[in-house]
Amino acid sequence: MKICIDCDDAAVNLKKVLYDHLKSKGIDITDLDYSASKNGAMYPEIGFNLAKQIQAGNYDRGISICGTGLGMAMIANKVEGVYAGVCHDVFSAERLRKSNDAQVITMGERVIGPELAKTIIDAWLVSEFQGGGSTAKVEQMRELEKKSFHP
Numbered sequence: 001m002k003i004c005i006d007c008d009d010a011a012v013n014l015k016k017v018l019y020d021h022l023k024s025k026g027i028d029i030t031d032l033d034y035s036a037s038k039n040g041a042m043y044p045e046i047g048f049n050l051a052k053q054i055q056a057g058n059y060d061r062g063i064s065i066c067g068t069g070l071g072m073a074m075i076a077n078k079v080e081g082v083y084a085g086v087c088h089d090v091f092s093a094e095r096l097r098k099s100n101d102a103q104v105i106t107m108g109e110r111v112i113g114p115e116l117a118k119t120i121i122d123a124w125l126v127s128e129f130q131g132g133g134s135t136a137k138v139e140q141m142r143e144l145e146k147k148s149f150h151p
Contacts, residue, residue, distance in 0.1 A: 008067075015031070018117060062104040068108035085102050088108070
């Protein structure tokens with residue numbers, strides 16, 4: 001599984017913690033570091049870049065971090081075929097994958113501590129879409145998405 005990670009200026013510390021944590025576990029993770037290529041980059045373009053990488057199939061999953069995680073989730077969900085959610089607890093992170101088949105998890109450095117963030121990411125990475133009763137809901141979400149992107 002190939003993972004990418006990125007953040008805005010409000011989440012540099014948490015990005016480093018998660019990147020180092022996943023690297024130490026032997027996980028294939030890439031820091032997109034969009035801000036290094038564009039001075040003054042703001043979270044919308046950073047999150048959009050990460051979501052476009054997922055859409056293009058360059059990575060299987062992405063971790064996007066800002067102050068709250070909210071803005072990053074909002075912009076990632078503007079990219080067709082990419083599904084993202086804010087998670088600050090393990091149960092939500094598992095459900096994000098198991099029930100919603102989302103490829104992007106977002107977090108807020110101002111909301112969550114580093115140890116909990118590592119536990120949440122670990123749970124999210126081992127979770128897979130379970131199908132079952134959620135399949136029809138995810139399929140409906142994808143159909144409604146098509147109406148929005150292709151009216």
